[in-house]
Amino acid sequence: MPEPCRKMSANQRPRLDSPSELSESSHSGILNERVLVLVFQSIKWDIHALCRTASVSRKLRAVAKRLLWREACVYRAPQMTAALINGGRISVDWHALAKLLFFCCGCESTRHFQLSQPAPGHFLKASRFSKTSGRSFLTRKCRGDLLFVSDPCEHPMGGDVEYDLGIYRGIFGGFMRSRTRACLVARQVELEEKVRCPYCGARVWSMTTARLIPKSAAKRLGSQDDRLEYFVCVNGHLHGTCWLIPLSSDEANTDNDDDMDGDDDADGTPSRYGGVNGFGSPESSN
Numbered sequence: 274m275p276e277p278c279r280k281m282s283a284n285q286r287p288r289l290d291s292p293s294e295l296s297e298s299s300h301s302g303i304l305n306e307r308v309l310v311l312v313f314q315s316i317k318w319d320i321h322a323l324c325r326t327a328s329v330s331r332k333l334r335a336v337a338k339r340l341l342w343r344e345a346c347v348y349r350a351p352q353m354t355a356a357l358i359n360g361g362r363i364s365v366d367w368h369a370l371a372k373l374l375f376f377c378c379g380c381e382s383t384r385h386f387q388l389s390q391p392a393p394g395h396f397l398k399a400s401r402f403s404k405t406s407g408r409s410f411l412t413r414k415c416r417g418d419l420l421f422v423s424d425p426c427e428h429p430m431g432g433d434v435e436y437d438l439g440i441y442r443g444i445f446g447g448f449m450r451s452r453t454r455a456c457l458v459a460r461q462v463e464l465e466e467k468v469r470c471p472y473c474g475a476r477v478w479s480m481t482t483a484r485l486i487p488k489s490a491a492k493r494l495g496s497q498d499d500r501l502e503y504f505v506c507v508n509g510h511l512h513g514t515c516w517l518i519p520l521s522s523d524e525a526n527t528d529n530d531d532d533m534d535g536d537d538d539a540d541g542t543p544s545r546y547g548g549v550n551g552f553g554s555p556e557s558s559n
């Protein structure tokens with residue numbers, strides 16, 4: 274369940290000394306939330322350390338869920354989180370967002386996208402999410418929606434497979450009121466039977482099945498129209514796969530002028546985070 278989002282202005286980090294934010298009544302040392310926040314600040318919210326901490330005990334897991342994941346997201350991707358919470362008016366599942374920021378979910382074969390072998394998930398050192406990229410994944414009718422999408426994470430498949438596998442992820446702001454969701458509901462698109470959101474565990478719609486994948490998505494990714502697939506969960510997380518055209522290919526330089534859904538002017542604010550050190554096993558998903 275998403276925890277309620279506390280009021281926070283766009284570029285302001287939560288005050289660390291506010292009694293309403295931090296509890297230190299019952300514990301000292303590592304269970305003191307003020308100490309925890311200061312420790313994580315000093316190591317720049319190292320996601321590996323945070324995952325380990327959250328798995329130590331139920332109490333620390335609860336503190337992470339209530340406070341630490343949010344702090345990590347705000348620290349590592351301030352512009353993106355500010356846009357997503359829209360001045361505190363929209364609640365966010367911070368654990369799911371943190372996982373989305375720092376973890377490539379890998380992929381398995383699906384109805385519309387076949388793989389010879391599954392690609393495992395992994396932590397990431399850096400990813401770039403942008404609204405401009407997100408707009409390429411929205412049909413013309415839904416262009417007003419707020420969607421951040423990452424650059425594809427490249428997975429060489431080895432063997433005779435010429436194309437690299439690209440895995441990308443994203444998140445809608447205010448998904449409940451988005452045109453994309455309205456479209457999915459209006460078209461009575463069925464939720465997928467076998468696929469779940471790797472970030473929150475909820476059920477997903479296939480945008481391939483919904484016929485809501487614009488041509489601009491393949492162009493943005495460096496793929497081809499029928500060689501990608503993505504899903505959107507009922508909570509507005511996006512995850513998808515594509516085959517990436519090798520850079521040496523002439524097709525990579527082809528500019529498709531009659532692309533109805535081509536990129537618009539870049540007006541997004543890329544939100545870059547990086548430098549996650551010390552990767553390890555991810556905390557298990559919900």
Ligand SMILES: [Zn+2]
Pocket residue numbers: 377378379395426427428440
């Ligand atoms: Zn990856």
Ligand SMILES: [Zn+2]
Pocket residue numbers: 369470471472473474475506507508509510
């Ligand atoms: Zn989800």
